Amino acid sequence: MKKHTQATFGILGLALVAGASQASADVEALIGSEVSGEISAGWDSRYFYRGLWFGDETTWTNASFSKELASNLTGSVNFFYTDVADDALSYSEGNIGAALSYDLGCGTLDLGFVHFRFYDGFAGTARGGVRGTGIAGNDGANELNLTYSQDILMGFSGHVTIARDLTIDGTYGELGVSKSWPLSDNVGLDFSLTAGYSLDSYYTFDGDESDDWTHTQISLALPMTLSETASLTPYISANISKDARDATNSGADRGDTEVYYGASLAISF
Numbered sequence: 001m002k003k004h005t006q007a008t009f010g011i012l013g014l015a016l017v018a019g020a021s022q023a024s025a026d027v028e029a030l031i032g033s034e035v036s037g038e039i040s041a042g043w044d045s046r047y048f049y050r051g052l053w054f055g056d057e058t059t060w061t062n063a064s065f066s067k068e069l070a071s072n073l074t075g076s077v078n079f080f081y082t083d084v085a086d087d088a089l090s091y092s093e094g095n096i097g098a099a100l101s102y103d104l105g106c107g108t109l110d111l112g113f114v115h116f117r118f119y120d121g122f123a124g125t126a127r128g129g130v131r132g133t134g135i136a137g138n139d140g141a142n143e144l145n146l147t148y149s150q151d152i153l154m155g156f157s158g159h160v161t162i163a164r165d166l167t168i169d170g171t172y173g174e175l176g177v178s179k180s181w182p183l184s185d186n187v188g189l190d191f192s193l194t195a196g197y198s199l200d201s202y203y204t205f206d207g208d209e210s211d212d213w214t215h216t217q218i219s220l221a222l223p224m225t226l227s228e229t230a231s232l233t234p235y236i237s238a239n240i241s242k243d244a245r246d247a248t249n250s251g252a253d254r255g256d257t258e259v260y261y262g263a264s265l266a267i268s269f
Helices: 003-018 020-031 246-251
Strands: 035-049 052-070 073-084 092-103 108-118 140-151 157-165 170-182 188-199 212-221 230-241 257-268
Touching: 035 230, 052 092, 052 246, 230 246
Parallel strands: none
Antiparallel strands: 035 052, 035 257, 052 073, 073 092, 092 108, 108 140, 140 157, 157 170, 170 188, 188 212, 212 230, 230 257
C-alpha cells in the first residue's frame, strides 16, 4: 500500500473512532450549525463504478456538506478521493461535485455537476508501464446528472438517474431500489439493487455493446452506530457485468459476477 494512502486512511480512521464527538463539535463551530455534513473513510476489496472495474484494494476518503438554501431547496458539495493500493496497477481519482435538491412532496429531484480527475489516466497505468491513450488516458471528465427519488411500496425507496458526460458525450442511466431494516438499537440492515444502462458509448471499449445494459449490482450493508455522530458500516456486494461492460471487465479477469466487500467509518455533524 502506498505510504500517503496509509497515512490518510489511518489519520481519518483514528479521528472517526477516537475523536468523533469532539471532531463534530469543532466542525460545527467552524462552519456553523446551519451546515450539516459527513466525513468518511473506507476500504474496498474491489472498486467498481457504474459497473466498470477500476482496481483492487482501494482506500478512499469523502467529505460532504449541505445547507438549506430556501424552502424545500438544499445545496450540497462533495469531495472524494480514492487510491488503488495493489502492486500491479497505479490508479487514483479525485471528484468534486455540487448539487441542488428540491423536495417535491412526492419525491426529491437532484440536479448535480461532478468534475472527475484521473491522476493516472482513466484506465490507470500498470506500475512501471505507459499510460493509455484516447479515453483510457483521459485526465478528467465533467458530468451533469439528474436524479429523481421517492418512497415506493412496503418501505422500499426507488430512484432514476440520468447522467451526461460532457467530455466524451456519453450518457448513463440507472434504476435502483433500496430498503433498510433495524436489527437492534444500534445495528441495521441495508439492501440495495441497481441496474445501469449505457447510451452513446458511455465508457465502452472494444467488444462492449455501446448501447446496452452495463451491470446489475446487489449490496447488503450493516450500519452500526458507535456514538451520536460516528458509525461503522461493513458491506458485501455483487457486480454482475452486462453486455456494455462484460468484455472489458472480463479482459481484466473481473467479468461475469464479482463479489467484493469493504467497510467505512463516518462522522456526521
